[in-house]
Amino acid sequence: MKQAIIGFHKDEEDDWVADLACGHTQHVRHNPPWQLRPWVITKEGRKDHLGRELDCKECDREHNSDDRN
Ligand SMILES: [Zn+2]
Numbered sequence: 001m002k003q004a005i006i007g008f009h010k011d012e013e014d015d016w017v018a019d020l021a022c023g024h025t026q027h028v029r030h031n032p033p034w035q036l037r038p039w040v041i042t043k044e045g046r047k048d049h050l051g052r053e054l055d056c057k058e059c060d061r062e063h064n065s066d067d068r069n
Helices: 043-049 057-066
Strands: 002-010 016-020 025-027 053-055
Touching: none
Parallel strands: none
Antiparallel strands: 002 016, 002 053, 016 025
């Protein structure tokens, strides 16, 4: 499910994590298979991606159980 990015933070391993509108989070640097998103390491890049959408795997998992499309 597509969810808007509302912010970013770094995890304990110094990797960037996107905060999504649904309340879930998603790593943006090493989303399997180790997809590198160079924009995330710059302040401008992150700002530019605020409001953009990522596929939230957590939401997909929740919705697949009861609201299958
Ligand atoms: Zn979600």
